[in-house]
Each structure stands twice: as C-alpha cells, then as structure tokens.
Amino acid sequence: AQSVAQPEDQVNVAEGNPLTVKCTYSVSGNPYLFWYVQYPNRGLQFLLKYITGDNLVKGSYGFEAEFNKSQTSFHLKKPSALVSDSALYFCAVRDRDGNFNKFYFGSGTKLNVKP
Amino acid sequence: GAVVSQHPSRVICKSGTSVKIECRSLDFQATTMFWYRQFPKKSLMLMATSNEGSKATYEQGVEKDKFLINHASLTLSTLTVTSAHPEDSSFYICSARTSGVYQETQYFGPGTRLLVL
Numbered sequence: 001a002q003s004v005a006q007p008e009d010q011v012n013v014a015e016g017n018p019l020t021v022k023c024t025y026s027v028s029g030n031p032y033l034f035w036y037v038q039y040p041n042r043g044l045q046f047l048l049k050y051i052t053g054d055n056l057v058k059g060s061y062g063f064e065a066e067f068n069k070s071q072t073s074f075h076l077k078k079p080s081a082l083v084s085d086s087a088l089y090f091c092a093v094r095d096r097d098g099n100f101n102k103f104y105f106g107s108g109t110k111l112n113v114k115p
Numbered sequence: 116g117a118v119v120s121q122h123p124s125r126v127i128c129k130s131g132t133s134v135k136i137e138c139r140s141l142d143f144q145a146t147t148m149f150w151y152r153q154f155p156k157k158s159l160m161l162m163a164t165s166n167e168g169s170k171a172t173y174e175q176g177v178e179k180d181k182f183l184i185n186h187a188s189l190t191l192s193t194l195t196v197t198s199a200h201p202e203d204s205s206f207y208i209c210s211a212r213t214s215g216v217y218q219e220t221q222y223f224g225p226g227t228r229l230l231v232l
Binding site: 032042045049051094103105107 | 117159208219220223
C-alpha cells in the first residue's frame with residue numbers, strides 16, 4: 001500500500017536556525033515526491049518536487065529537500081528559518097507506475113519559527 | 116503560472132440546502148481536477164477525480180449523489196454539496212493537473228470553507 005509518514009506533528013525552531021521537516025514514504029513503484037505548504041485558511045502551495053535526477057532538489061522560498069532512496073525519505077530543509085515560514089507542511093507522494101492520478105499526503109507537520 | 120482559483124472562499128448555509136463550489140484553472144487547461152476535503156488539523160482526503168467531459172471517479176466511501184461533480188470545460192470543475200448537513204461542514208480544496216510537461220504536479224486552489232447551520 002502507498003503511504004506517507006510525517007513523524008512529527010510539530011517542529012519548533014528559532015529564527016535563523018536551520019530547520020528540517022521529516023518525511024518517509026512507501027510506494028510499490030518509483031515515486032514522484034512533493035512538498036506543499038499551507039497557511040491558515042488557505043489552499044496548498046507547491047514548494048518543490050523530486051521526479052528524477054539530482055537527489056537534492058531546490059524549491060521556493062529557499063527550501064530544499066533530499067531524496068534518499070535507501071532510507072525512503074524526502075526530508076524538507078532550510079538553512080536559516082524565518083518567522084514567516086511558520087505554517088503547515090505536507091509531504092506527498094505519487095506513484096508513477098500505479099495510479100497516476102492519486103496523491104498520498106502525509107498528516108502534516110506544523111512548523112513554528114520563533115523570533 | 117499554474118494558478119487555480121475557487122469560489123466562494125467561504126459559505127454559510129442552512130441545513131438542507133445545496134451549495135455549489137467552483138474551481139477554475141486560470142492560466143492553463145486542466146483535463147483532470149481533484150476535490151479534497153480537509154478536517155481541522157488533519158490531512159487532505161481525496162474525494163473524487165474530475166475528468167473533463169466524463170463522469171467523476173469517486174473514492175471509496177464518498178457519496179456520489181451527495182457530492183455532485185461536473186467538469187464542463189478544460190478550466191472549470193464544480194462541486195455541489197446537495198442537501199447539506201452540519202457534518203458536511205469542512206474545508207474543501209480543489210486541485211488541477213496541467214496537461215503539459217509538468218503534468219505530474221497538482222496545483223491547489225485556496226480552498227472553500229463551508230459551514231452548514
């Protein structure tokens with residue numbers, strides 16, 4: 001079965017410090033991997049994706065993520081957090097070999113960046 | 116590019132009435148759109164996949180007659196919550212997939228907050 005796990009409900013970090021939001025996945029085939037961010041009462045905004053190629057993917061707002069096939073992980077990172085990064089972050093996987101339409105979302109991680 | 120809009124952003128209705136939510140892809144054509152439901156502090160639950168010119172594909176447990184989906188054009192899909200009840204109150208989010216080279220990515224609308232009294 002396809003699934004995505006975000007083991008942390010909440011991540012707290014001080015402004016200026018590096019941040020990591022964790023994501024692991026389980027798919028039967030080769031995955032497309034995504035990170036989205038959601039601000040209160042808003043839809044999801046696309047941050048970045050891994051399709052193929054370089055394992056380190058750079059996205060919007062200074063975020064990046066590293067695809068690790070052996071650990072089936074796709075952790076989101078940023079070298080220096082901003083207060084404005086505080087939001088809800090979702091990892092998602094799409095099975096490129098199976099159901100091409102369906103995204104599987106993690107449960108979300110709330111990021112709190114304190115000044 | 117790849118902007119998706121939803122209308123209305125917020126709606127309050129009486130129990131038993133029907134509510135229509137529109138989802139539009141503003142700068143691209145979307146042969147496939149998706150409707151999600153999100154409960155507070157929860158992840159997104161895919162309700163159905165909407166294909167232009169054909170019937171929607173509903174996920175298991177989602178009532179087809181309750182949540183009517185119409186994808187009349189390449190830029191518009193509508194979700195109608197029929198005979199709404201308080202338990203239908205939720206945040207409904209649509210997404211659209213481009214038909215071009217980046218079709219593996221879904222782009223999401225801003226969401227519609229539905230409150231049924």
